[in-house]
Amino acid sequence: MNDKQKKILAVDGVGKYFDKPDKTEKICVLDSIAFDAEDGEIISIVGPSGCGKSTLLNIIGGFEQADQGVVRYEDQSITGPSSERAMVFQSCALFPWLTVRQNISYGLQRKKQNEQEIQKQVTQYIKLVGLNGFDGYYPEQLSGGMQQRAALARALIMRPRILLMDEPFAALDSQSRLAMHRLLLEMWQAFKPTILFVTHEVEEALFLADKIVVMSERPGRVLRRINIPFERPRPASLIGDAAFLQMKNSVQALLFR
Ligand SMILES: Nc1ncnc2c1ncn2[C@@H]1O[C@H](COP(=O)(O)OP(=O)(O)OP(=O)(O)O)[C@@H](O)[C@H]1O
Ligand SMILES: [Mg+2]
Structure with missing residues (x-):
């Protein structure tokens, strides 16, 4: 500090x-x-x-x-x-009916940002958390660690303070x-x-x-x-x-x- x-x-x-x-x-x-x-x-x-x-x-x-x-x-x-102020929970709170990409883009879409820009950012965050190639997977198709990484990306993409x-x-x-x-x-x-x-x-x-x-x-x-x-x-x-x-x-x- x-x-x-x-x-x-x-x-x-x-x-x-x-x-x-x-x-x-x-x-x-x-x-x-x-x-x-x-x-x-x-x-x-x-x-x-x-x-x-x-x-x-x-x-x-x-x-x-x-x-x-x-x-x-x-x-x-x-x-x-x-x-x-974003929350990340113990039991992964991803939406089970959405893919990794859809889960991570959800918050930005609700803010009604430009779709192309959103997808660019989502690609960047998927890469940051090491989920390259898993864009189209549903949460139940991921390991526990991968689910938490997706949950972290979903929280961080909103750039919470x-x-x-x-x-x-x-x-x-x-x-x-x-x-x-x-x-x-x-x-x-x-x-x-x-x-x-x-x-x-x-x-x-x-x-x-x-x-x-x-x-x-x-x-x-x-x-x-x-x-x-x-x-x-x-x-x-x-x-x-x-x-x-x-x-x-x-x-x-x-x-x-
Ligand atoms: N909605 C609720 N209605 C009634 N009691 C509740 C409610 N939510 C939590 N409690 C009670 O509040 C207390 C604290 O719960 P809390 O979940 O905050 O604990 P915690 O420290 O997170 O525990 P853990 O480490 O097990 O997750 C518990 O006694 C619980 O029964
Ligand atoms: Mg608790």
Whole structure:
């Protein structure tokens, strides 16, 4: 981070309650969540299952409303979804009835841009994520890793300022996951979106991020915000370094205390 970077997102005292299914009481899911994101920063969010990580991303995406507090994007309260904040989900959310090319072009077509220009861009993004030759495939004809690459291209082609990623690589084997880390970091280097990355994997969280937000069990609270000092580009061997392992242990100690 440097002095020139500016705050793009402020999560300020966010609280969220959900009704129990029988509506007899409300359950507090998020409690006073607060952190900021600088423009172009990668922030990992880790926390136990059920602590409200997906709910928090949904609020930042504008798909859910906070019951307390506010999320500001460039000093404006978020009131609904916007193409400036794109989501990538754990289970691939491609449209099964559309091909790779149609899935990736979908967002731009809805913006009613010139069709020829759209297809030119789509070709470029298909190439960027290494899906050359798979334009005409339907999602079910792709591997899990290829589906996630298509989902990433579909989100990035909209050139979002903020990329919200909810355990996007959780279903992948470790090899594909490493390949996705490389691809994600290459894309980030090229476009510098701000990324909020939810994961259960502390190692993944530390390897990717500039900052990590550690959440408690439900009701989710912020236990710790930690700056991650490792220089970029980060070699794959970083995960074996003593300083990295020490940080990993201290985050795990927070999670499993
Ligand atoms: N629409 C809803 N109605 C009622 N309760 C909900 C709703 N959505 C989420 N919850 C509850 O909110 C809590 C947090 O859910 P959320 O999906 O945000 O957790 P999470 O941290 O993403 O978990 P995981 O790591 O397992 O994905 C859970 O107890 C869940 O039951
Ligand atoms: Mg979740």
